[in-house]
Amino acid sequence: MSGDCCKSGFSWNGSPVGHETTVAHNKAYVTGDSKSASIIIVHDIFGWTFTNLRLLADHFAKEANATVYVPDFFDGEIIPTDVMDTPEKREAFNIPAFVQRHGKDKRYPEIKAVAQSLKTTFPKVGAIGYCYGAWACFRLGSDPSLIDAISTAHPSLLENSEIDNVKVPVQILSPEHDPAYTPELKEYSNKVIPTLNVPYEYIYFPGLAHGFAARGDVNNTAQKNGLERAKRSAVNFFNEFLH
Template sequence: MSECCKSGFKWDAQPTGTTTKLGDLPVYVAGDNKSAAILIIHDLFGWTLPNVRLLADHFAKEANATVYLPDFYEGEVVEPDAMSNPEKRAAFDVMAFLGRHNKDKRYPAIVAAAKQLKSQYKKVGAVGYCWGAWAVFKLAGESLIDAASAAHPSLVEKSEIDGLKVPTQILAPETDPQFTPELKEYSNKVIPTLNIPYEYVYFPGVVHGFAVRGDPKEPTQKAALERAKRSTVNWFNEWLH
């Protein structure tokens, strides 16, 4: 994992949702639709990052869904200051963090959350950012969700791309050491053969992490992160309603 996975900007607005439990997991919830839900699988900065909670608020309102953002890191939180403070960023050991929160350890709780939502709602979508995107691909491969969106995926394996079974959207920045040119090419070659709806949205001039940690004060990044939000909203409006 590269430096881009722990870089970015904290957004200033205040989230308006509530916190409760989804099964055994603490969860941030926005919206009150009774038939459609969206599961957000967070990046390295976890479920308390204001940015991802603000995205949950937007999706609840604009995609007309109840949005769930659970804590999949068992209470471990990376402070947002680690994105912009050079000393804190240097002290954040990404590889050790990923060892504590690897796929084998974290996927069972993600599956349980998806199954619970599927038991409660007619349609369930899932969107993953960076670390969370591999899990969205796996959920989509097991038909545990009805639609998938992945923004600048990290840790994705080709077998997880091969197995996709539901409508899938990928939001891909121009520069991404995690979702490499090879993986981009592989996705665009393989997914159209899987007999599922597929949307690949390309974002020039931005880097890995832009959709959840982009700088809203820089014009190119602001335009890209807003377009990413609209793209995800449109995708779920199409496949959840």
């Protein structure tokens, strides 16, 4: 996760309709009023305040009949979104150092705690992870007592062992061009997951690149169509496995 792809993209216009709360000691954006299902969005490097993810949460809440949470898993660290469109700031932002500050062993316990907390309230809980957040969804997916279904978009930091251990329905939204979710990882996913006896959906987005589902350019027809297809695909997936 060292390339420019993880820190580039576009901010979307819109006003999120939810509010801020706390879940398992973590600040969180929450939207929706479903009592039957909840969805956790595990954010990318732009964190829990990123407007794009909050807008996606609003869509999921309405279209997948879920109460959707975007918790803060970076202990209050906020990466300004102008990093995406300011070359100097993008160049100065050190991805490896950021990932070291927010390593898996440090962050997964609180991600797990959020899932555990929501499981005490909602009969069904799903999770979707974008970029950085995808590995965490796979880890949650190793324990059906924590989560009922996981979706991931252009995963980064994902390891073979995390793919090996998934035990719940899984969806991968995969662009053609992705230095983080490499051809080798794509091949491994499509070889191994079908042997794990779980429902599996791999959706391919030709011509698109890493980050499109959360940071795509809505003024570019191909990217807009792709991010909307990714959103619809995740909605359909959660409607199937959370209701």
